[in-house]
Amino acid sequence: MRIRHLVALLLVLAVVGVGLTFLQARPLKPTDAPPASSFAPEAVRRGAELAAIGDCASCHTAPNGRPYAGGVALETPYGTIHGTNVTPDPDTGIGRWSAQAFARAMREGVDREGRRLYPAFPYSHYTRLAGGDIDALYAFLMTRTPVRATAPENRLRFPYGFRPIVIGWNWLYLDRKRFRPDPTKSDQWNHGAYLAEALGHCGACHTPRTRFGGEDPRAHFNGGVAEGWWAPPLNQTSPSAEPWTADGLYAYLRSWDAAHGGAVGPMAAVTANLAGAPEADVRAIAAYVAERMGPPQPLNKARRDGLMARAEPDGSRDPALARGGAVYQGACAQCHATGGQTPFTVPSLAQHTSLFGPVPDNVLQVVLHGIRTPQGAAGPLMPGFADALTPAQVxxxxxxxxxxxxxxxxxxxxxxxxxxxxxxxxxxxxxAPVDGAVQKALD
Structure with a gap:
């Protein structure tokens, strides 16, 4: 009986697999890469700005690798997916992709050969992009230096390596509607909403996922997880004691906010790229997110001030707190108890959102691995204590x-x-430094 049931199940899976395979999209005819001179300089420049806002280099440029040549390993709950080569190399990149093929990938998650792209590539956000912006991104990428580089094979657990199952994911989560401005909002707000929701794909990290890996529409911007880091909420559910304002968000997104500090982890590359993006674009994003988070209230300030003036916890009742306080005095207080007088520190650790998160992961990442700033750049510098402190001490x-x-x-x-x-x-x-190719185009 069990064998018959197993055989029946395998037959059903085979039929479904064959059916999904036939539902694959049609291949598009390969073309020769357009000459770089065929693209208007203004389109290339805007494409560079859009690539910075979309943080494209983070997934398509490996550490110490050639720009946009792929190879970045992205760890997901389903296995490892590698960023692809999006330079105009004809054999390993997108050199044989027409503008139509590029637009289809951005909006439908289908490559030139008709294969479904995994939604680690956030086409569910890019589908909202205007046609002119997709054309500008195409112009930017097709004018990069071609690099012959094949991305490593993805390593996904069964059955996630079977690409046609993405059809089911698209049916559940892909909304192909273009962005529509809200007529009741300002032009700046609408521009920020467009950049944050479409190209910036902020919800990909800052929205929790469902059991099937899609963003939960009922909890938009309620916070999520990104590459082992907690991504804080970008709405009124934020637990931060330090209120966020549009000006504070703008400063944070560009480099450093005196009230909240600077970005670490995966967000660091985002802010590094936004530092080279047009001011008007970043201010629009900040204005949109700030409204989602709500205006600062008097009670917020009272809470913040109370926490900054908070007394030492009673270590006599909890020996772990006494031991932790001793570690703090020995390893941290020299910089973090100066009231913000040490460069690139905030007046109080009570101003860091990560300490208020539901998990300690961000705090532990920083304590264990430290903070690095690229050589020659100004920014925070903190040693990691993974080798100096025991797990119990941390x-x-x-x-x-x-x-x-x-x-x-x-x-x-x-x-x-x-x-x-x-x-x-x-x-x-x-x-992280702004991607060299983006900066060159911006210059």
């Missing part, structure tokens, strides 16, 4: 920081989180 320190600087309950099982993150490579880079 856990005690995190518990102390949570109790000392927030009004949130203790994080559960912090030491287990320390051991999990301890073995991960450092991603705490607060200010």
């Amino acid at each position: 856990a005690d320190l995190a518990a102390y920081l949570r109790a000392r600087f927030t009004d949130q309950p203790p994080w559960p099982d912090v030491e287990a989180a320390v051991r999990r993150i301890r073995g991960q490579p450092s991603q705490a880079v607060p200010a």
Whole structure:
């Protein structure tokens, strides 16, 4: 009986697989790459700006690799997906892609040969892009230096390596509607909404995912997870004690905000690229997100001020807090207890949103791996303590920081989180340089 059921199940899966295969999109005819001189300089320049806003280099430029030649490994719950080569190389890149093929990939998640792209490529956001902006991105990429480089094979668990199943994902989550301005909002707000929701794909990290990997539409901007980091909410559910304003968000998105600090982890590359984007575009994004987060209230300021003036937690009742306080005094206070007098520190750690998060991951990433700023650039610098502190000491320190600087309950099982993150490579880079190809085009 069990064998018959197994055989029947395999037959059903085979039929479904064959059916989905036939539903694959049609291939588009390969073309010769248009000469770079055929693209208007204005289109190339705008494409460079859009590529910076979309943070394209983060997924398509490997560490120490050639710009846009692919090879970036993106870890997902379903396995590892590698960023592809999007230079105009005819054999390993998009050199034989027409503008039509490029637009189809951006809006439908289908490559030139008709294969479904995995939604790690955020085409579910790019589908909202205006045609002129897609053309500008095409102009920018097709004028990059061709690089012959084949991305490594994806490593996905069964059955996720079977591309036709993406058809089902699209049916659930792909909304092909273009962006429509809200007539009740300002031009700046609408421009910011367009950039944040479409090209910037902010919700890809800052919105929680469903069990099938799609963004939960009922919890838009409620916070999510990105490459082992907690991505804070971008709406009124933000737990931050330091209120966000449009000016504060603008400063943060460009480099550093005196009230909140600077970006670390995956967000660092985003802010580094936005530093080279047009001011009007970044201010529009900040205005849109600030409205989603709501205006600062008097109670917010009172809460913030109270936390900044908070007394030391009572270590006599909890020995772990006493031990964590000792670690803080020995390893952290020299810079973080100066009231912001040390360059690139904020007056109080109570102003850092990550301490108020539901998980300690961001705090542990920074404590363990430190913060690096590229050579020759101005920015934060903090050593990592993975080799200097034991997992228990790091856990005690995190518990102390949570109790000392927030009004949130203790994080559960912090030491287990320390051991999990301890073995991960450092991603705490607060200010990666703007991609060279983008900067060259902007200049």
